[in-house]
Amino acid sequence: MVFNKDRSRDDLKMITNNPTLESPIYGEESFYTDDFLTEKEEKRFIREVEKIVRKSPEYDRWVRFVHGALGTGFVCYLTGHTSDECKIELHHYPISLYNYIQIAIYNNDSFTSFDIAHQVMKWHFENMIGFIPLSQSVHEMYHNNYLKIPIDIVEGNWESILSVVDIPDKIKAQVDMLKTITLDTVSENWDIREKQYDLKIR
Numbered sequence: 001m002v003f004n005k006d007r008s009r010d011d012l013k014m015i016t017n018n019p020t021l022e023s024p025i026y027g028e029e030s031f032y033t034d035d036f037l038t039e040k041e042e043k044r045f046i047r048e049v050e051k052i053v054r055k056s057p058e059y060d061r062w063v064r065f066v067h068g069a070l071g072t073g074f075v076c077y078l079t080g081h082t083s084d085e086c087k088i089e090l091h092h093y094p095i096s097l098y099n100y101i102q103i104a105i106y107n108n109d110s111f112t113s114f115d116i117a118h119q120v121m122k123w124h125f126e127n128m129i130g131f132i133p134l135s136q137s138v139h140e141m142y143h144n145n146y147l148k149i150p151i152d153i154v155e156g157n158w159e160s161i162l163s164v165v166d167i168p169d170k171i172k173a174q175v176d177m178l179k180t181i182t183l184d185t186v187s188e189n190w191d192i193r194e195k196q197y198d199l200k201i202r
Contacts, residue, residue, distance in 0.1 A: 018110065032110040045113065046101045052117040053097065062124045063090060066131070066155075066197065073196040076135035077153055080191035087136045093149055094130055094178035095158065099171050107165045123161060127201050130158025150183040150190060155197035 021029040036042035053059055067074045067083070075082050082088075092100065097120070104119040105111065123129055132154050134142065141147040161167075162175070183193060 032112055034110040046098055046105075049101045049113050049116050049120070050097055052113060053101075053120055056117065056121060058121045059124070062121070066090060066133075069199055070133070070196055073192075074133060075192065076138055077132055077192040078138050078147070078188060078190050079135060081135050088133050089136055089139050090131045091134050091139055091142065091149075092129060093132050093154055094151065094175050095161070095171065099174075100129065103161070103165060103167060103171065106168050127157045127199065128161040128164070130154045130156045147188065148181050148186045149178075150181055150186050151179050152183045153190065153192055153195055155195055 019031045033045070036045065074088060076086070076088060100120050100123065101116055104116045108115065132149060138147065142149065183190060
């Protein structure tokens with residue numbers, strides 16, 4: 001460890017109030033956010049939180065853990081290609097990372113981008129995130145609406161989050177629709193036809 005921590009120092013403890021800047025000319029600016037003035041502002045906030053999550057050491061550790069836990073099963077679930085043959089990416093499904101951030105916002109009265117990123121990463125480590133390994137090209141096919149993903153082989157205990165926090169109706173309806181897509185209803189012949197990710201949370 002680079003620094004020794006003095007945990008007795010009161011001034012080093014997390015500040016739990018809401019510091020606010022005040023100016024007689026500009027008005028007030030609070031550290032915490034409780035609402036967005038426009039939809040554009042909200043989308044920008046969510047995109048920034050996505051960046052925080054994806055660039056965090058914790059996200060990198062989660063991806064590496066999934067890779068290690070799947071072992072030889074860390075392949076593109078559609079084609080069977082391995083990480084030696086092509087880049088394998090983890091696609092959040094049936095709830096997107098963008099939607100997980102929306103859910104975290106929906107369940108907090110006031111927050112910062114770091115609060116939301118922390119909550120979303122915590123869900124990753126609680127195995128409450130649904131995901132499926134895809135090659136980069138297959139991942140692009142999905143986002144270009146050329147591929148349907150069967151819910152049967154989505155990894156992670158993603159359904160648990162539905163009973164733990166409040167889910168916006170729009171996201172809930174989207175999940176209900178995606179749950180109807182199964183191995184029996186898709187036209188593609190998926191190489192992986194059973195879940196591979198097995199772990200315990202403590």
